Amino acid sequence: MSSSNNSKVLTLENMNSAVIKLEYAVRGPLVIRAGEIQKELQQKISKPFKDVIKANIGDCHAMGQKPITFLRQVLALATLPELLDSPDYPEDAKSRARILLENCLGYSIGSYTESVGLEIIRKHAAEYIEKRDGIPSNYEDILLFPGASSGIKNILKLLNAKIDGKSPGVMIPIPQYPLYSASVTEFNMVQIGYYLNESRNWSLEIEELERAINEAKKTCFPRILVIINPGNPTGQVLTKENIEEVIKFAYREKLFLFADEVYQDNVYAEGCKFFSFKKVMFEMGPPYSQMELASFMSCSKGYMGECGLRGAYAEVVNMDPKVKTMLFKLVSASLCPSVHGQIALDCVVKPPMPGEESYDLFIKEKTAVLSSLAERAKMVADTLNNIPSITCNPVQGAMYAFPKLLENTGICIVPGAGFGQEPGTYHFRTTILPQMTRLKEMLTRFEQFHLKFLHEYQ
Amino acid sequence: MSSSNNSKVLTLENMNSAVIKLEYAVRGPLVIRAGEIQKELQQKISKPFKDVIKANIGDCHAMGQKPITFLRQVLALATLPELLDSPDYPEDAKSRARILLENCLGYSIGSYTESVGLEIIRKHAAEYIEKRDGIPSNYEDILLFPGASSGIKNILKLLNAKIDGKSPGVMIPIPQYPLYSASVTEFNMVQIGYYLNESRNWSLEIEELERAINEAKKTCFPRILVIINPGNPTGQVLTKENIEEVIKFAYREKLFLFADEVYQDNVYAEGCKFFSFKKVMFEMGPPYSQMELASFMSCSKGYMGECGLRGAYAEVVNMDPKVKTMLFKLVSASLCPSVHGQIALDCVVKPPMPGEESYDLFIKEKTAVLSSLAERAKMVADTLNNIPSITCNPVQGAMYAFPKLLENTGICIVPGAGFGQEPGTYHFRTTILPQMTRLKEMLTRFEQFHLKFLHEYQ
Numbered sequence: 001m002s003s004s005n006n007s008k009v010l011t012l013e014n015m016n017s018a019v020i021k022l023e024y025a026v027r028g029p030l031v032i033r034a035g036e037i038q039k040e041l042q043q044k045i046s047k048p049f050k051d052v053i054k055a056n057i058g059d060c061h062a063m064g065q066k067p068i069t070f071l072r073q074v075l076a077l078a079t080l081p082e083l084l085d086s087p088d089y090p091e092d093a094k095s096r097a098r099i100l101l102e103n104c105l106g107y108s109i110g111s112y113t114e115s116v117g118l119e120i121i122r123k124h125a126a127e128y129i130e131k132r133d134g135i136p137s138n139y140e141d142i143l144l145f146p147g148a149s150s151g152i153k154n155i156l157k158l159l160n161a162k163i164d165g166k167s168p169g170v171m172i173p174i175p176q177y178p179l180y181s182a183s184v185t186e187f188n189m190v191q192i193g194y195y196l197n198e199s200r201n202w203s204l205e206i207e208e209l210e211r212a213i214n215e216a217k218k219t220c221f222p223r224i225l226v227i228i229n230p231g232n233p234t235g236q237v238l239t240k241e242n243i244e245e246v247i248k249f250a251y252r253e254k255l256f257l258f259a260d261e262v263y264q265d266n267v268y269a270e271g272c273k274f275f276s277f278k279k280v281m282f283e284m285g286p287p288y289s290q291m292e293l294a295s296f297m298s299c300s301k302g303y304m305g306e307c308g309l310r311g312a313y314a315e316v317v318n319m320d321p322k323v324k325t326m327l328f329k330l331v332s333a334s335l336c337p338s339v340h341g342q343i344a345l346d347c348v349v350k351p352p353m354p355g356e357e358s359y360d361l362f363i364k365e366k367t368a369v370l371s372s373l374a375e376r377a378k379m380v381a382d383t384l385n386n387i388p389s390i391t392c393n394p395v396q397g398a399m400y401a402f403p404k405l406l407e408n409t410g411i412c413i414v415p416g417a418g419f420g421q422e423p424g425t426y427h428f429r430t431t432i433l434p435q436m437t438r439l440k441e442m443l444t445r446f447e448q449f450h451l452k453f454l455h456e457y458q
Numbered sequence: 459m460s461s462s463n464n465s466k467v468l469t470l471e472n473m474n475s476a477v478i479k480l481e482y483a484v485r486g487p488l489v490i491r492a493g494e495i496q497k498e499l500q501q502k503i504s505k506p507f508k509d510v511i512k513a514n515i516g517d518c519h520a521m522g523q524k525p526i527t528f529l530r531q532v533l534a535l536a537t538l539p540e541l542l543d544s545p546d547y548p549e550d551a552k553s554r555a556r557i558l559l560e561n562c563l564g565y566s567i568g569s570y571t572e573s574v575g576l577e578i579i580r581k582h583a584a585e586y587i588e589k590r591d592g593i594p595s596n597y598e599d600i601l602l603f604p605g606a607s608s609g610i611k612n613i614l615k616l617l618n619a620k621i622d623g624k625s626p627g628v629m630i631p632i633p634q635y636p637l638y639s640a641s642v643t644e645f646n647m648v649q650i651g652y653y654l655n656e657s658r659n660w661s662l663e664i665e666e667l668e669r670a671i672n673e674a675k676k677t678c679f680p681r682i683l684v685i686i687n688p689g690n691p692t693g694q695v696l697t698k699e700n701i702e703e704v705i706k707f708a709y710r711e712k713l714f715l716f717a718d719e720v721y722q723d724n725v726y727a728e729g730c731k732f733f734s735f736k737k738v739m740f741e742m743g744p745p746y747s748q749m750e751l752a753s754f755m756s757c758s759k760g761y762m763g764e765c766g767l768r769g770a771y772a773e774v775v776n777m778d779p780k781v782k783t784m785l786f787k788l789v790s791a792s793l794c795p796s797v798h799g800q801i802a803l804d805c806v807v808k809p810p811m812p813g814e815e816s817y818d819l820f821i822k823e824k825t826a827v828l829s830s831l832a833e834r835a836k837m838v839a840d841t842l843n844n845i846p847s848i849t850c851n852p853v854q855g856a857m858y859a860f861p862k863l864l865e866n867t868g869i870c871i872v873p874g875a876g877f878g879q880e881p882g883t884y885h886f887r888t889t890i891l892p893q894m895t896r897l898k899e900m901l902t903r904f905e906q907f908h909l910k911f912l913h914e915y916q
Contacts, residue, residue, distance in 0.1 A: 008778045009681070009714045009750050016618045019784050024791045054563075059570045062563030072538050079798075080534040105512075105520030110764040112517045146604050146768065149792055157644075160474045182791040186615075223467070256467045292467050306568040308797035310604065320466045326477050333482045333640040334607055338796035339766035340537075 022185040023418070024178050031056055034412035053442045054412045055430040058232070058399045060305025060369075063433035068304050068365050070358040071347040074100070075309075078109050078343055090357035096350075100343055109339040115332040117144025117313070118339075121346045125297075125313050128349035132264075133279035143314050143327070144345060146337040148262050148298040151314035153183050154331055155294045158323060159223050159256060160187050169220035171212060171255070173204070174420035175402060175427070177232045181420070190220035195422055198404065201393045202236040206245050213253055225255040227277065230263040230397030233419045233429035235377070237272040237397040243280040247288050257281075257293040262312075265302035268374035269396035278317055293317040299341070299348045301399065303369040311341030311348070373399065376432040376439055383443045387450055395432060402429050480643040481876065482636050489514055492870035511900040512870045513888040516690075516857045518763025518827075521891035526762050526823050528816040529805040532558070533767075536567050536801055548815035554808075558801055567797040573790040575602025575771070576797075579804045583755075583771045586807035590722075591737035601772050601785070602803060604795040606720050606756040609772035611641050612789055613752045616781060617681050617714060618645050627678035629670060629713070631662070632878035633860060633885070635690045639878070648678035653880055656862065659851045660694040664703050671711055683713040685735065688721040688855030691877050691887035693835070695730040695854040701738040705746050715739075715751040720770075723760035726832035727854035736775055751775040757799070757806045759857065761827040769799030769806070831857065834890040834897055841901045845908055853890060860887050 012020065038052050054062065061067065070093055077083050077097035084094050103120045105111040116122065122139040129137035145151035159168055167190045172180040174193040184191045194212040196202040204227070213222050227246060229238045238246075250257050259277035267274050282289045298312040316324060351366075352358040377395035384392040384403045392403035402416065404427050416427030434442060470478065496510050512520065519525065528551055535541050535555035542552050561578045563569040574580065580597040587595035603609035617626055625648045630638040632651040642649045652670040654660040662685070671680050685704060687696045696704075708715050717735035725732050740747045756770040774782060809824075810816040835853035842850040842861045850861035860874065862885050874885030892900060 008776075008781075009712050010617060010781050011778050012780045012784070014619055014621055015616050015781055015784065019616060019788050022787065022791065024787065057570065059563065061566035061568035062570065064564055067566060067568050076534045076538040076541070079537060080530050083534070104766070105517065106522055108519035108525060109766050110519035110525050110762075112515065112520065112765045146796060147793060158473050158477060159468060161472055163472055179791060186788070186791070254467050304568075307570045308562070308566070308568045308794065310794075310796040318466075320469050322470045323466075323468050323473055326470070326473065329480065329482065330477050330644070333480065333637060333644070335605060336766065336768075338604060338768040338799055340798040341796055 018186050018188050022182045024182045031412065031414075049445065052412055053434055053438060053445075055432075055434055055442060056412045056414045058301060058431055058433065059307050060301075060399075060433055061307065063431070063438075064435045065305050065369060065433070066365070067306065068347070068362065070352055070362050071304060071306065071344055073358075074347055075340055075343055079340075081107070092352055092356040092358050096347070100346060104339065109343070111339075113336045113339060113342065115334065115336050116142075116328060117337055117342050118346075121342050121349070122313075124346055124350040125315075129276075129278070129315060133276055133282070135279055135282045137315065141316050141319070141324075143316070143331060144337050144342050145312045145314060145331075146310040146341050147300065148260070148296040148312040148314075149179050150334075150337075151294075151296050151312055152179065152258065152260070155258070155314060155316065155327065156183055156189070156224070157187065157330065158327055160189055163221040163223070166219070166221040168224070169213075169216050169222035170224045170226060171209070171216075171222060172226045173228060173231070173234075174422075175233050175416065175429075176226075176420055177228060177260070178418055180226055190216070192216040192220070192222060193420055196231070196234055196236070198393065198422075198425075201396070202231055202234040202402075204238060204242055204246060206249055209246070209249050222253060223256055224258055225250050225253075226258040226260065228260040229277075230266055230274065232260075232263065232398050233400045233402045233414075234393070235395040235398045235400050235402065236393070237267050237269065237274060240275045240280055243275055243277060244284060247277070247281050247284060247291065251288055251291055257291065259293060259295040261295050262298040262301045263398040264297065265370070266373065266399060267397040268370075268377045269394055272396045274397070278315070281317075290318055292319055294319075297349075299344045302348065303366045304344070304348055305369070306344050309341045309344040310338050311343075311345035312337075313345060313349075372436070373432060376436060377401075379436070380430065380432050380439065380443065383440075383447075387447050388454060390450070399431050399433055400429050401432060402427050476644050476646050480640045482640045489870065489872075507903065510870055511892055511896060511903075513890075513892055513900060514870045514872045516759060516889055516891065517765050518759075518857075518891055519765065521889070521896075522893045523763050523827060523891070524823070525764065526805070526820065528810055528820050529757075529762060529764065529802055531816075532805055533798055533801055537798075539565070550810055550814040550816050554805070558804060562797065567801070569797075571794045571797060571800065573792065573794050574600075574786060575795055575800050576804075579800050579807070580771075582804055582808040583773075587734075587736070587773060591734055591740070593737055593740045595773065599774050599777070599782075601774070601789060602795050602800050603770045603772060603789075604768040604799050605758065606718070606754040606770040606772075607637050608792075608795075609752075609754055609770055610637065610716065610718070613716070613772060613774070613785065614641055614647070614682070615645065615788065616785055618647055621679040621681075624677070624679040626682070627671075627674050627680035628682040628684060629667070629674075629680060630684045631686060631689070631692075632880075633691050633874065633887075634684075634878055635686060635718070636876055638684055648674070650674040650678070650680060651878055654689070654692055654694070656851065656880075656883075659854070660689055660692040660860075662696060662700055662704060664707055667704070667707050680711060681714055682716055683708050683711075684716040684718065686718040687735075688724055688732065690718075690721065690856050691858045691860045691872075692851070693853040693856045693858050693860065694851070695725050695727065695732060698733045698738055701733055701735060702742060705735070705739050705742060705749065709746055709749055715749065717751060717753040719753050720756040720759045721856040722755065723828070724831065724857060725855040726828075726835045727852055730854045732855070736773070739775075748776055750777055752777075755807075757802045760806065761824045762802070762806055763827070764802050767799045767802040768796050769801075769803035770795075771803060771807075830894070831890060834892075834894060835859075837894070838888065838890050838897065838901070841898075841905075845905050846912060848908070857889050857891055858887050859890060860885050
């Protein structure tokens, strides 16, 4: 084969086309432009605003949320074990760090753990799930991952096989979190979008699931149903009855359920309550309690918001043991998740208990974060609804509002197209994470721009 | 579609067959059995030995290696910023933690970073490479990953496209590190094995590369040449002349070079020196200096051995800018690498400098680890060569010996088949990581078993 100086071995023309196709709006061109504008502001280039307010990504600490002290203390103690002799740390944090270190080879977080994570943390996660649901959980069904995204991609990969010559179809909500569309594209699977009903507070309607799957069956073999509850970017919290209907639908259609439940601690609205898919499935009894399900939880969201630490778990329920062996083998080629991320997750699934030294501070910090988020959730929806030609459903849970409008600018949010929206509607996703004063400033800026826009073009 | 209670949605028959095919020997069935034996020993089940010596994986801290103090201090300070006010930490560690925190949104390692890692750490990595090679390095070519494996898989994925209807071929050394065979299988790419010449100390011979590629061209389209230098599992260090020949071969064949250089600090043998592929390529001048290359470095190996922290970088040299944009987009869907892993890598690429408070201790710790590894490297090869019917090349670098023999048991090492070996030869890979007394015990146990075996079957 001949070669010339100017031609590259790898070009846009001969690279993996799936990678070219994939889109990830949360970190897309608007966010890159926001970064440029920030640099321009630092260089004193004049703009109609003094700073960029980033409400594009669910990044709690970036927006001023403080970490949970107990979690950070355990991490520091495990990192620098000489601190275990210091009187400056609570006994429960020290004893937690000691137990975790005893489970690390060589008493060091610098050792590899099992590929699916430390057994003791998987056991703590199983206890957490049992306590949450009142349903048994087996630690052997739990795998730790460096972020829920990694867990979702690994389990999705298992299902990536043609059946009857047809590509596997993945049902994902529209609007959805773009990880799903990106991964489905990357793996050359087929996306089956089902619309959430905005006029009924982003409810998940069975007729729409049926419409979507029947249409999809012409071109692919539907295998997976993804549910995001509480919703991202839409912030709704599913009722138990709604979950039951969805489970029955998945059973009829022989779908593998993916329950993205990373916002399970983020439920704000009166009368709303989080129900895990697993709990509902088991309470329905056979045959539903025998269905296959993967549920995902992360330490990036909730009240802890530790996005940078990359700690998460997946629970795989009723998975064929032979398939589970293959899943364990697949993750082994990634060696192991970050031990710091694993430790952070341990503190989330086994927080300080009443009577322990760190308990009071922990509850104080957790409550402060969650009540502040609840307040901001209400304020954002109320304010947006007071702006002409914008409507916004209540933010029942998660960290986002997804209002319907005509156009936007200035503030770093994510256009609705990145999550999917019904044709002819225009949305953006904003987090509710900027602290209250910043959030008010952002909404004021937004309102002024929007009113000017309406004035000019209406 | 009908469904029955007993049938699973996902089975071995209808799952992704590439996942079934992939093998990852370092964590395969032997390692699982070793874990079982350890549990049995804890339960006082009688065995002909009292403990399991794990020499199957390059897990330094698990084998008693101590972490570098500076690195752990910076991590603890960044995790718990209140420690920045304490007089108990050296000023350079505190100032490093402060600088890194200033580059984290919200002054917290709990925030997401850019998907390719913090810009400041990428800049430090570029400075490290420049200093190492005397060749310019652009931080915009550097991406941080949670482990070199993740970087390798992401870049491999870019090249996964059929050309002229043929699947892409990946040339990997035999013996090789099984990440490569596992990833090539997972991605449905084609493995092109080229044998290293054991009789010439695992040298990489151009005639063998040519034989392998010519044979492969009948069935696939060769696109990538993977080199592991220093070698894993074979421990050889390539000479500059050998690297030049390899580069010329890759140029003739229009291959994208993958230089796995994670053991660049682990060079022990007299007269051996590490040369990066990038340095050699640039010193050769055009057209070689314009070739596309990805080089990988990790904080899991070297003198730091921080496997559990998951910190690594890839430098992509001469990559088409449009392709690089696609690579950045691809990694953005994984959000970001662990910030702790990024910080660990920062300490590796920018260690304490002469005159700084931590310098003396750092050099003492680094030297102690590397000289102890050098001693163990020599001892392992010498001892193995003194056992009848076993031969072992000198361990010039990395952390492994790959001796040729007839059979083995008892000690947890990895059979040669997991790395690939010439038909009719039998090897195992052992790390040189157990501390000296344990390593001697292991070799004695091994020798006794082996002599007994020869006595019975010869």
